[in-house]
Amino acid sequence: MSDITAEFLIVAAGRGTRAGSGIPKQYRPLRGKPVLYHTISACLASKAITRLRVVIHPDDLHLYNDTIALISDPRLEPPVFGGSSRSESVRRGLAACDGSHVLIHDGARPLLECRNIDALLESLRHERAAFLAVPVVDALWKAENGTAQSPVSRDGLWRAQTPQAFRLDDIRTAHAATSDDLPDDVETAKAYGLEVSIVEGSQTNIKITQAGDFALAEQLMGAEMDIRTGNGFDVHKFGPGDHVTLNGIRIPHDRGLVGHSDADVAMHTLTDAIFGALAEGDIGQWFPPSEAEWKGAASDIFLRKAVERTAERGFTITHMDCTIICEEPKIGPHTTAMRQKLAQITGVDVDRISVKATTTEQLGFAGRKEGIAAQATATLVKL
Template sequence: MPASAPLPCIALIVAGGSGQRFGAERPKQYLDLLGKPILRHTLDAFLNHPRITGVQVVIDPAWRAQYDRAVAGLTLPEPVTGGATRQDSVRNGLEALAALAAPPARVLIHDAARPLTDAATIGAVIDALDETPGAVAAVPVADTLKRGAQGLVGATVDRDGLWRAQTPQGFRFADILGAHRAAAGLALTDDAAVAEQAGLPVRLIPAKEDNFKVTTPDDLTRAARVLMAELGDIRTGTGFDVHRFTEGDFVTLCGLRVPHDQGLDGHSDADVGLHALTDALLGALAAGDIGSHFPPSDPRWRGADSARFLRHAADLVAERGGIIAHADVTIICERPKVGPHRAAMAARIADILGIAENRVSVKATTTERLGFTGRGEGIAAQAVATIRLPG
């Protein structure tokens, strides 16, 4: 007999916390981790898993702009508004899933600040739901435990049978929805505790130490070390582009319209900076050049915003499981002056790529009035991009 189709399983990513213990200027899930927000690493882990049929995020709307930046380029449903506590936020997310035309049979609930969850753990939690209503990723306690009393050791706690709960925590959807509804108003520490309160069995799934929650700056440094070890294939690509001047009253450089007494001639918006950087990323991937992905003979790209080209190249890096470590663009021209716009250009590139601004450099130089740029006939740009791919 043919195997039955797998049951639908949606990952509910809880990203509504403020991260006050971290002490950053914004919630920790939106902080940069090797070139992209922590939340984006977390989402990629579930979106790329073959047994996850959908992803729903719960957020604090006060940080909507940061959320939009983190998920740029992804196809996700509208985020759900979180509640006053994590428990409230999870319940809101579950209610949103219950309102779907076809609610899922299973749900994995996961902390946005756990960006290093591996595919095997996700799969093992899902598998356990064939036999039990709930399952939680966890790590056995290895350290000796002490109960403190006024700064002194009060007693040694037997660690036999003790586990440190992580996420994802998986459940049969109807069971955990009912359990959360019944637990409204109670202060429970995690979703497994909600299930326990309802009398639901929850299986322990051995997970990895690397599946830790980023709570402090030291945790962020540790996560970066783990990712650096996994992303061992470091690649560098270069790009170069030229466009001649034509009639106009502005030029587009690195995603910005810069006033000028001429324009640039090109099939798209003739943005030499973004064209060069797109080629640099494609070169690092050994994925051809901008012309092979966006042929100038194709009328679809006439007058197109070159941000689309650069975003495409960034998406290809993400599809390979990689990150963009650094981007460096040099604009070569006599006029217009680039200096007043450099910071805004770097910010625009960072926004397109979904990376931190301190990973983008924009510079400008002249050719001392030599050559076609020196004669004021056009603008050139060269770019270098560094990416990291799984080794």
Template structure:
């Protein structure tokens, strides 16, 4: 999946920056440049936007190279009400209103501006034969958005020099009067997989939630039971509308409880014939996907099976690995335990099995970016 479409804090990467621009008080028009033949997919993702933003938005099909895509995007900007324009990377979700304000202020005295951060690491030149130091004095990392006066738009887009890495380098070659504004680590570009987790920690406040699940299923005539996704030979089976996997049913409820999103019966009513005999991995995967759709992470899952028989210990690791596979976490984040009731109650009389589960998840509770933009 292209990184601009990946989920980040509960919505696609590119929507974060798009939201910021569309809601900025000085924004007149936004050209969203998308890859070729992906207009329908982009339209679908844009349904997550506030309806008011669509009035400012125009979609543009990009080209094979960045320079062509930028030219197409700028050509689509028709408004005569703005004195400035900006070019921003979709893979930089951390743009804020403060960054935009600083760029606009800089354009009062200069023809172009870009946010930048000073180089703080020691620099070395290495040609495979030798290593020598390079002074980091007055060196900066350039970020986006890169902003320019609208009066320079024609000159920038008409240039035949396609060798520049970005618009700021092209403006430099054209002799524009340029300056730098204060950049931010929050403006970092998502390039590698590990960048997602690092930038999410920077941009969002996180809260830890727990949910409790409990389920019971009675025995009936049969030859096997399903527990946490594992088929175990037994003298009876568990009675239920689906496959009656009591462990995964309890765990599904625990995850839904952590999300404060009802219970398994709300999402998969036992009165609905389509769930007759359904494998419980459908329910568990649904709950785990809900966590991810809200930008969250599953931190830990703990299931306790309460029964006299069958014996759980020989199958415990298989249950852990199967559960981890379904929810998409490492097995060391899943615990499966078993206990008896010392012959007491319906479990002790071998009339059925009960299960308890606790799910611990982490959700982005608030955007630090939004606070600063306001």
């Protein structure tokens, strides 16, 4: 990291109309937070930044205050209100700066990396101005009426990015010397006569301009995975009957299981595990035993509802594991059928579903053959 320090000036007073209707693009959500939040956070990640100011549109003050509500860095200074053009907004921002060097950055470039900031600051050791850019690598064609006419050499061509770094006095003077609304500060500096060096930037340092750029930025930032695990446990006692139903499979037995529904203790635990991963209560809250409509109901109704809620919340069930605890009946011969039944109900691949059994070595109620217990775990993922 360079020992040169600088102030950051983020220009975010534009309307961003090319990104579609609605609020300005810098305040639209990206991974759950405004674009400008990510841009500010990326800039403040560099320890070489002494202060940071944002130039905003006066009408956006409430949006800006909401954006920075979760940023407590003392280097973030109060915003500056911009003017009628980008150049005027930059001039107003520069007037508020008081350091020796300044980095001017677009509010809609949220993927800036610290290494790029360090490289710019290092260049200011021996250069008066520098900016990030990436070489043009694609073939270029001159077009007319939507058809290719002639190739254009890409030799020596670079795509400009921000930040653009200057000695503060130089860029102030350059802006004061021109009344033109030039597209970026490098052009302003060049018009004044400053030499500006190129520092190679990063292909990921994109500027969000079109509506489709939000999806690209999400992809480049890396989708944040929401991984959740839920647990379920249930017990049902034996009663009169000639079979038990476990994970939807009818198993002959000299007794049945007692419950308000079909008493499928294994499927109940899986349902609870899914609801638990969603933090949406348990099976009793969704299907109260006090309601007559659920008396004798097949438990796949409950499991299907949990799967439906999973999809509605944007999650995918990636794994289920169910352990049945009993002395009898024998579970092993039926586990394959159970896994296939659960796969049919949930849509989860059978190789992602585990069903197994154990005993309590004749200890406790299960060991005394008074009933069956089950426990389950479900893993849910949202990309």
